[in-house]
Amino acid sequence: MNRSDLYNQCCRFNGQRVRITCHDGRVHVGEITRVNRNMVWIRPDENLGGYGLGFFGGYGESGFGFGIALGAIAGIALASAFFW
Amino acid sequence: MTNTYLDLLAYFGIGGAHPGGFNLTKAILENENIQPNESVLDVGCGTGQTAAFLAEKYNCQVTAIDNHPIMVQKARQRFKKIKVPVMVLEEDVHNLDFVDSSFDLVIAESVIVFTDISRTLKELSRVLKSDGSLIMIEMTAEHYLSEEQQKLACSLYGIKEVLNTEEWILQLHQTGLTQVEIINTPPELIKSEINDINPSIQINMDLFDIWDKHNEFLLHNGDFISYRVFKCRK
Numbered sequence: 040m041n042r043s044d045l046y047n048q049c050c051r052f053n054g055q056r057v058r059i060t061c062h063d064g065r066v067h068v069g070e071i072t073r074v075n076r077n078m079v080w081i082r083p084d085e086n087l088g089g090y091g092l093g094f095f096g097g098y099g100e101s102g103f104g105f106g107i108a109l110g111a112i113a114g115i116a117l118a119s120a121f122f123w
Numbered sequence: 124m125t126n127t128y129l130d131l132l133a134y135f136g137i138g139g140a141h142p143g144g145f146n147l148t149k150a151i152l153e154n155e156n157i158q159p160n161e162s163v164l165d166v167g168c169g170t171g172q173t174a175a176f177l178a179e180k181y182n183c184q185v186t187a188i189d190n191h192p193i194m195v196q197k198a199r200q201r202f203k204k205i206k207v208p209v210m211v212l213e214e215d216v217h218n219l220d221f222v223d224s225s226f227d228l229v230i231a232e233s234v235i236v237f238t239d240i241s242r243t244l245k246e247l248s249r250v251l252k253s254d255g256s257l258i259m260i261e262m263t264a265e266h267y268l269s270e271e272q273q274k275l276a277c278s279l280y281g282i283k284e285v286l287n288t289e290e291w292i293l294q295l296h297q298t299g300l301t302q303v304e305i306i307n308t309p310p311e312l313i314k315s316e317i318n319d320i321n322p323s324i325q326i327n328m329d330l331f332d333i334w335d336k337h338n339e340f341l342l343h344n345g346d347f348i349s350y351r352v353f354k355c356r357k
């Protein structure tokens with residue numbers, strides 16, 4: 040996916056739980072909290088249990104989770120779905 | 124014939140792309156006493172998650188077919204990567220290249236609804252041994268569907284009609300699959316985690332639109348259309 044498609048896709052998924060696969064093979068699952076032309080921020084699942092509501096200490100004060108450079112991303116899709 | 128909904132599944136490379144996902148598959152297979160010498164056919168295998176599992180877990184003789192070149196390629200890739208001996212072929216389920224009575228078990232996970240149902244059932248029954256079983260997971264109308272709902276489902280998913288339970292059973296009976304059992308499944312359309320995914324490098328943006336339309340469809344029609352798991356014998 041090229042950068043601008045990826046950007047549009049991240050915007051479209053804003054607020055939803057996604058699975059992001061990076062070029063290095065790493066996979067991140069979480070809710071998209073913020074998007075700009077270079078980065079997408081996700082609040083990862085594991086946070087929900089571990090840190091208590093409203094506190095995302097491990098990932099900076101912003102509460103946005105952590106940022107992933109769009110250039111590092113190989114693919115993005117919703118994290119769960121129903122298919123026929 | 125091209126089917127954009129199936130292209131969506133193929134290009135994203137989504138494994139377990141059927142109602143209930145891979146968990147339902149495992150739950151169903153657990154109740155089958157599959158032996159190593161048995162031959163199993165997974166039709167419309169998609170990216171091959173179920174076929175790989177069958178070969179790994181039960182050590183049985185697995186053949187997987189699909190008519191979508193990308194699905195076949197991704198299935199082949201999977202089998203090679205994890206080194207499971209699954210024979211994978213690009214074939215059309217309407218017209219299979221196997222002799223009669225070839226398989227002890229045929230599995231179709233959300234496949235038959237996308238085909239000419241009566242032709243496919245005839246073909247599957249033909250390749251099934253006389254004491255073999257066909258297990259299928261298929262979209263099924265839960266309530267009466269308006270003409271509009273039928274039309275929408277047909278155009279979105281590239282299918283001809285949405286059958287209800289009785290109509291499926293009738294089709295099966297007409298094919299000579301006279302013993303039909305419905306396996307209990309949860310009534311809701313539960314989402315599955317998409318954790319088996321092998322996306323193509325290039326994914327056309329249209330496919331994201333189809334995904335949106337599909338979600339929209341489920342939102343409005345999810346109470347009317349569900350699925351059934353049928354276990355059939357001759």
Ligand SMILES: C[S@@+](CC[C@H](N)C(=O)[O-])C[C@H]1O[C@@H](n2cnc3c(N)ncnc32)[C@H](O)[C@@H]1O
Binds near residue numbers: 231232
């Ligand atoms: C909803 S997907 C399910 C895939 C797989 N069984 C799974 O559960 O992940 C339907 C599959 O049926 C295949 N299919 C549709 N029509 C077919 C046909 N006429 N012959 C063979 N395969 C077909 C599609 O290519 C697709 O892989």
